[in-house]
Amino acid sequence: MSGKAARPKPAQTGESKVSFFPAWCKRCGNCVAFCPRGALKRDQWGYPVLADPDRCTSCGLCEMLCPDFALSVGEAGPKPAGAGAPRGSRVAPTTSPERLAPEPNGGEEDGNG
Amino acid sequence: MPPVHRSVVYDWLRHDKKFPHVWCPGCGLGILLGSLLRALVESGLDKNQVVLVSGIGCSGRLPVYVDVGSVHTTHGRALTFATGIKLAKPELKVITVMGDGDATAIGGNHLIHAARRNLDITAIIVNNQTYGMTGGQYSPTTPLGAKATTAPYGHIEPSFDISALSATAGAAFVARSTVYHVTQLDQLLGQAIAKPGFGVVEVLSPCHTNFGRQNRLGSQVDMMKEFKRKGMRVERWRELPEGRRAESIPLGVLVDRDLPVFGQSYDRICDAASRRGEAGK
Numbered sequence: 001m002s003g004k005a006a007r008p009k010p011a012q013t014g015e016s017k018v019s020f021f022p023a024w025c026k027r028c029g030n031c032v033a034f035c036p037r038g039a040l041k042r043d044q045w046g047y048p049v050l051a052d053p054d055r056c057t058s059c060g061l062c063e064m065l066c067p068d069f070a071l072s073v074g075e076a077g078p079k080p081a082g083a084g085a086p087r088g089s090r091v092a093p094t095t096s097p098e099r100l101a102p103e104p105n106g107g108e109e110d111g112n113g
Numbered sequence: 114m115p116p117v118h119r120s121v122v123y124d125w126l127r128h129d130k131k132f133p134h135v136w137c138p139g140c141g142l143g144i145l146l147g148s149l150l151r152a153l154v155e156s157g158l159d160k161n162q163v164v165l166v167s168g169i170g171c172s173g174r175l176p177v178y179v180d181v182g183s184v185h186t187t188h189g190r191a192l193t194f195a196t197g198i199k200l201a202k203p204e205l206k207v208i209t210v211m212g213d214g215d216a217t218a219i220g221g222n223h224l225i226h227a228a229r230r231n232l233d234i235t236a237i238i239v240n241n242q243t244y245g246m247t248g249g250q251y252s253p254t255t256p257l258g259a260k261a262t263t264a265p266y267g268h269i270e271p272s273f274d275i276s277a278l279s280a281t282a283g284a285a286f287v288a289r290s291t292v293y294h295v296t297q298l299d300q301l302l303g304q305a306i307a308k309p310g311f312g313v314v315e316v317l318s319p320c321h322t323n324f325g326r327q328n329r330l331g332s333q334v335d336m337m338k339e340f341k342r343k344g345m346r347v348e349r350w351r352e353l354p355e356g357r358r359a360e361s362i363p364l365g366v367l368v369d370r371d372l373p374v375f376g377q378s379y380d381r382i383c384d385a386a387s388r389r390g391e392a393g394k
Contacts, residue, residue, distance in 0.1 A: 028138035034334075061295075063120075064119065064147060064299075065295055066143070067136065067139060067146075069126070069143070072119070073119070074119075074120070091126040091132070
């Protein structure tokens with residue numbers, strides 16, 4: 001079985017391939033918890049950041065496991081829709097950092113609260 | 114169809130709805146919504162060909178966010194409204210989204226008879242093992258012994274297996290996945306949408322707010338890791354010895370069979386009846 005060896009190497013561009021839309025983010029932590037390469041970390045507010053861009057392989061798992069459509073991987077990400085956009089036009093999360101107050105325990109969820 | 118980029122979901126969300134959506138942080142319904150939109154686009158369907166029907170509960174909010182024809186119906190009756198839509202407009206692709214309580218308790222009768230009738234409808238049943246929206250009361254899928262608002266000492270009834278129930282009732286396609294196994298979920302939803310006849314996709318989803326909190330299962334990340342640990346391809350699961358099967362959850366296509374589809378049978382009967390009517394004139 002050479003299935004694993006045949007996988008493409010991660011792109012070593014060093015550029016951020018993940019776009020975050022904090023206004024839609026609820027800081028659930030799915031993206032950070034399930035990134036297979038551990039490239040994402042939480043910042044002091046609990047929001048995800050691409051802490052290690054070299055480790056990101058653009059697999060897109062964080063985008064698919066994000067329940068809030070609050071991040072997108074790759075160049076073909078969402079484009080903003082203009083004001084008064086007609087029905088059927090593209091919905092885009094705003095990228096303005098409308099951040100919520102910092103979480104008291106540093107963004108770590110205990111889940112039993 | 115060339116592969117579509119994941120960001121196509123932003124084209125299918127309703128731009129006049131308020132985002133972020135109403136679900137709790139980390140809720141699996143958001144993951145399912147993205148998965149369903151990708152499956153619809155991959156199927157090559159146009160927005161005007163699709164109707165989403167939902168009942169009541171957290172899952173009832175899902176079609177509201179999608180830019181297709183959608184109906185948010187009464188509790189448990191999503192399949193009855195869907196039946197009417199499909200019979201009136203057979204060219205439409207009708208998809209219902211229901212929760213476990215919606216589909217198997219309040220609408221349990223409709224589920225088994227829709228499966229028996231084998232109408233060309235896709236039923237997505239989101240199983241979070243509780244009534245999440247109303248505060249965590251036990252549902253027909255709450256496991257034996259699990260705690261719930263209405264079962265503080267542990268649930269004393271055995272639970273339904275939604276997939277087995279649908280298969281026994283006669284559905285043409287039955288599949289199960291979880292919101293953690295999201296690439297598999299994309300594929301299964303696509304297969305269910307393409308399948309002529311009644312297709313059921315049971316989607317296991319964490320309700321960490323109510324079910325998880327009351328049963329000390331941790332955050333939604335912990336609950337999804339549990340799905341990852343327990344989930345097993347059904348082909349592998351069938352090879353397990355009988356005694357070890359309960360430890361794992363079989364995922365994938367459980368039933369895929371060709372059965373007479375109600376719409377086609379109905380058209381044949383209509384033709385036969387109209388021919389006899391003309392001959393009698």
